[in-house]
Amino acid sequence: MNPPPDDENTGLPGLRTWRRVYLAVVAVFVVWVGLLVALTRMFP
C-alpha cells in the first residue's frame, strides 16, 4: 500500500485523517457550547 501524500498526513497521533481531525474539532466545539449552556442554566 502506498503511503499517503505528505499533505494528507495530519501528523497527529490518533487523528491520522483530516476527516477525524474535523470531527474532533466539531466534538470540542460541542463541548464548549454544552459548557456554556450549563453555565447559563446553573446561574440564572
Add this chain to the structure above:
Amino acid sequence: MNALDYAVLAVALLGIAAYGIWRTRGRCDFNTYLKGASGTRWLVIGLSVMATQASAITFLSTPGQGYESGLGFVQNYFGAPLALIVVAGVFLPIYRRLNVYTAYEYLGLRFDPKTRLLGAGLFLLQRGLGAGITIYAPAIVLSTVMGWRLDATIVCSGLVVVAYTVTGGSAAVNLTQKYQIGVIFAGMVAAFIVLVAKLPAGLTAGDALALAGGFHRLEAVDFSLNVDRRYTIWSGLLGGMFLALSYFGTDQSQVQRYLSGSSLRESRLGLMFNAVFKIPMQFFILLLGVLIFVFYQFERPPVFFNRAAWEHAAEHGSGVRLRALDADFARAHSDERAQIQAWLAARHAGDRQAEASARAAVDEAHGRGAAARDKTKEQLGGAGSRPTANDADYVFITFILDHLPHGLIGLLVTAFFAAALSSKAGELNALGSTTTVDVYRHIIKREASDAHYVVASKCFTAFWGLVAIGFALFAHLAENLIQAVNILGSIFYGVVLGLFLVAFFLKRIGGTAVFWAALAAQGLVFALYAELSISYLWYNVIGCAACVALSAAIQCAIGMSGAGGRAPRAP
C-alpha cells in the same frame, strides 16, 4: 502611567517592530514578500490568523461588553469553528493548487477579469474603511484616558506599523505577530490574576458566579427565535458561520496568513488551532469583563467611565447637575453593596426567604444606580460633550489604570498597541498585495520584473497605511467599537462569500451572471440595512443567499449553454 510603564511600552513595541525589520531586511523576492517565508509552521500560522482577527478593539472593548451585557457576545463566534473546517477542507486546497497570491485571483481564473475586480474592489472598499477603525478605535480610548493627543497617538502607532509592514512584507507580519500575541496573552492573564486577587476576601468562586448570574451576566447562550435580538445561538451559528466563512475564506488579510504555510498540512493545522481556541479565548475576555462587574459591586465605579467626557461637561456648565447625579449614584451603589452582603450571607446560611428579600433590594438599588448613569449620559449629550465611543469601551482601561500596579499597566497598554499593530499589519499587507496583484499587475503593468512588483507592493502598502491614518484622523464613531467593525464587515462579507460559493459549487454559472447578481445583492443589503433593525449578523446570510439565488436566476435568464464558468488553472 509612570516611567516604568512607558519603558515597558517603548521597549516591547519598538523592539518587536525593529526585530521584524531586521530579520526580514534585504528580502526582495516577490513570492516571499507576499506569502512570507516558505517554511512557516502551523503554530505561527495559527497565531498569525488569531492576531490578525483579534485587534486592539477585541481586548479593549470586549471586556466592556462583558461588563455591560454579560457573556452573550460569545455566541457571535459559534459559527467560526464550522466555517474554519469548510475553509480548511474546501477553500484552502483550491487556493494552494492554483498557487494564487490573492483569493480574488481565483475569481478571475474561475469567472472573468471583471468579477475578479469586483471581488477585489469590495475587499479594498470594506477593508480600507475598516483599516481606519482599527487604528482609530484604540487611539480614541487610550488618548482620552491617558491625556495623550489623539492625532499624535494615531500617527505614531500608524507609522510604526507602516514601517515594518512595508519593509518586510508578509514575513515581517508573521514574525512580529508571533511576539505581539505573546505580549497580549501575558497582559490579559496578568490582568485576570490581579482582578481575582482583588475580589473581596471570603467571596468564593460560587459567590462571584452567583452574583454575576443574578445580574444576568452569565447568559451565554440564548435559544430565542426573535430575530431582533442581536446575539442568539441561531444568529451566532448561522449568521456567525457565514461571517466567519467569508472572513476566513475570502478576506485577503486572512487568506494571506494561511497561504504562507510551508504545506497544506501546516496551513490546515493553523486554521484548526483557531477553530479550537477561538471560542474559549473570546469567553475568557468576556469573563474578564463579567468579573470586573463583580469587582465593581464591592468597589465604587465611576458613574461614567469616560471621565474626560464627564469632566469636560462638568467644567462647561453641567457641573451642579452632574455632581448631584454622582451623589445619587454613590448612594445607590452603597445601598446595593450592603444588600449584596446581606444576600450573600443569606445564601451561605441557606435562608431562601432572606435571600429572595435581599435580592429584591439589590435589584431596586441597582435600578437607581442605572437610572443615575442613564441620566448622566443624557446630561453629557445635552451638554455637547457627546463621547466618541461607547462608555463600555472605557471600562477595562479604567480598571487597569485604577487597580493594576505600575509595570503591569505598561504591559497592558503595550498589549493594546500590540493588538492594534498586529491586526493593522495583516490588513495593510493584504491591501497592498491585492492592489498590486489584482489591480496593478492585472490591469496597469502586466509584464515587469519581480523587483518592480515588490517596489509597487511596498508603495501600495504605504499608500493604504497613510489612507488608514488619514481616515482615523477624521473618523467619528458612535457605537461600541467592536460592533462597528463587525457591522461594516457584515454589510459586505455576505455578497463576497456568495461570489466564492458560486465559484466553488455552481459550476454552470458564469462570470456575467454572478457579476450582476453580486452588484444587485450588495444594493439589496444596503437598502435592508437602512430599513431594518435586525441583528447585523443576518446580513451575511441575506447577502450571500441573494448573490447565489440571483446568479442562478440571471444565468437561467441568459441561458445555460456555453455560459458556464471555466475550470480554473494555475497561472
